[in-house]
Amino acid sequence: MSTNELNQRYAIEGHIEFNEENGFVAAKVANSLARATISLYGAQVQSYQPKGQKEVLWMSPQCVFEKGTPIRGGIPICFPWFGPNPEDGSKPAHGFARLSTWDVVKTAALPSGETEVVFELKNSSYTEGLWPFSFTASLSVVVGKKLEVTLCYTNTDNDQSFTVSDALHSYFNVSDIDNISIDGLSGCRYYNGFEKEPTHVQNEATLTITSTSEENRRYIGHSATCTITDAAWNRKIGVEKRGSEVTVVWNPGEVTTKTMGDIPNDGYHSFVCVEAVNAYSDSVVLQPGQSHSITTIIGIL
Numbered sequence: 001m002s003t004n005e006l007n008q009r010y011a012i013e014g015h016i017e018f019n020e021e022n023g024f025v026a027a028k029v030a031n032s033l034a035r036a037t038i039s040l041y042g043a044q045v046q047s048y049q050p051k052g053q054k055e056v057l058w059m060s061p062q063c064v065f066e067k068g069t070p071i072r073g074g075i076p077i078c079f080p081w082f083g084p085n086p087e088d089g090s091k092p093a094h095g096f097a098r099l100s101t102w103d104v105v106k107t108a109a110l111p112s113g114e115t116e117v118v119f120e121l122k123n124s125s126y127t128e129g130l131w132p133f134s135f136t137a138s139l140s141v142v143v144g145k146k147l148e149v150t151l152c153y154t155n156t157d158n159d160q161s162f163t164v165s166d167a168l169h170s171y172f173n174v175s176d177i178d179n180i181s182i183d184g185l186s187g188c189r190y191y192n193g194f195e196k197e198p199t200h201v202q203n204e205a206t207l208t209i210t211s212t213s214e215e216n217r218r219y220i221g222h223s224a225t226c227t228i229t230d231a232a233w234n235r236k237i238g239v240e241k242r243g244s245e246v247t248v249v250w251n252p253g254e255v256t257t258k259t260m261g262d263i264p265n266d267g268y269h270s271f272v273c274v275e276a277v278n279a280y281s282d283s284v285v286l287q288p289g290q291s292h293s294i295t296t297i298i299g300i301l
């Protein structure tokens with residue numbers, strides 16, 4: 001659908017319109033509570049700013065806006081696998097959802113003053129070449145005092161089950177990685193990076209990150225709310241979730257960042273990822289007709 005058609009069908013005055021930005025079409029939400037930008041490429045939230053607050057999400061100043069390349073920042077959707085493909089490492093990391101252009105299927109001005117926009121992705125010859133299943137996925141984004149993002153997917157195959165791992169891979173904008181701490185993970189077991197067993201336990205009440213080396217903790221059995229406290233900006237970001245038992249905290253640190261073309265060498269200072277994930281034993285097995293939803297709810301406390 002062209003940008004004009006999208007506006008004719010789905011724009012709502014005082015809530016939402018569609019523009020072209022960096023070569024992709026984006027939904028621009030601006031209501032009395034907040035502003036947000038969501039690209040149709042990847043159905044990726046790229047900006048969320050509640051009234052009177054600084055930007056909550058981080059986007060790399062070196063993002064590559066090209067079809068076939070993931071956009072670094074905001075909330076990439078990882079689906080139908082999280083991380084490297086379990087069978088074939090040549091397939092795109094974190095799946096194809098963030099590399100696909102989604103359709104807009106609904107917009108709504110809610111009585112609360114919030115705005116909702118819903119995107120949809122279905123299997124196509126492109127997705128079947130990477131993953132031989134039929135599915136429908138929807139991404140609902142509700143923009144208000146909080147940002148609520150829900151990925152829901154259904155197995156539309158007639159006769160085969162499938163297994164999914166996924167993530168709502170949020171990048172949070174922080175004053176400096178050295179200024180922040182994260183609460184809500186104390187006592188949890190975690191895989192450190194790609195290790196085979198979750199042999200670590202977080203004993204500290206609060207997680208602080210030493211920015212020289214990469215931090216890549218995959219917490220299991222975790223469904224609690226995390227709070228990112230930013231001492232210099234004097235703000236706390238709450239990260240709640242539903243439908244997810246794994247939380248990943250990731251920052252590439254100084255050394256890994258230098259190997260990444262789409263983040264400036266000092267870019268790792270400006271963000272931390274706190275991700276709602278289904279993976280490991282929390283991967284989702286769906287029989288034909290079954291669905292699963294995963295939600296992240298982000299707000300300034």
Ligand SMILES: O=P(O)(O)OC[C@H]1O[C@@H](O)[C@H](O)[C@@H](O)[C@@H]1O
Binds near residue numbers: 083250
């Ligand atoms: O560079 P990508 O594919 O967007 O992935 C970024 C990171 O995403 C995190 O979720 C993973 O735990 C890391 O291992 C990975 O490096």
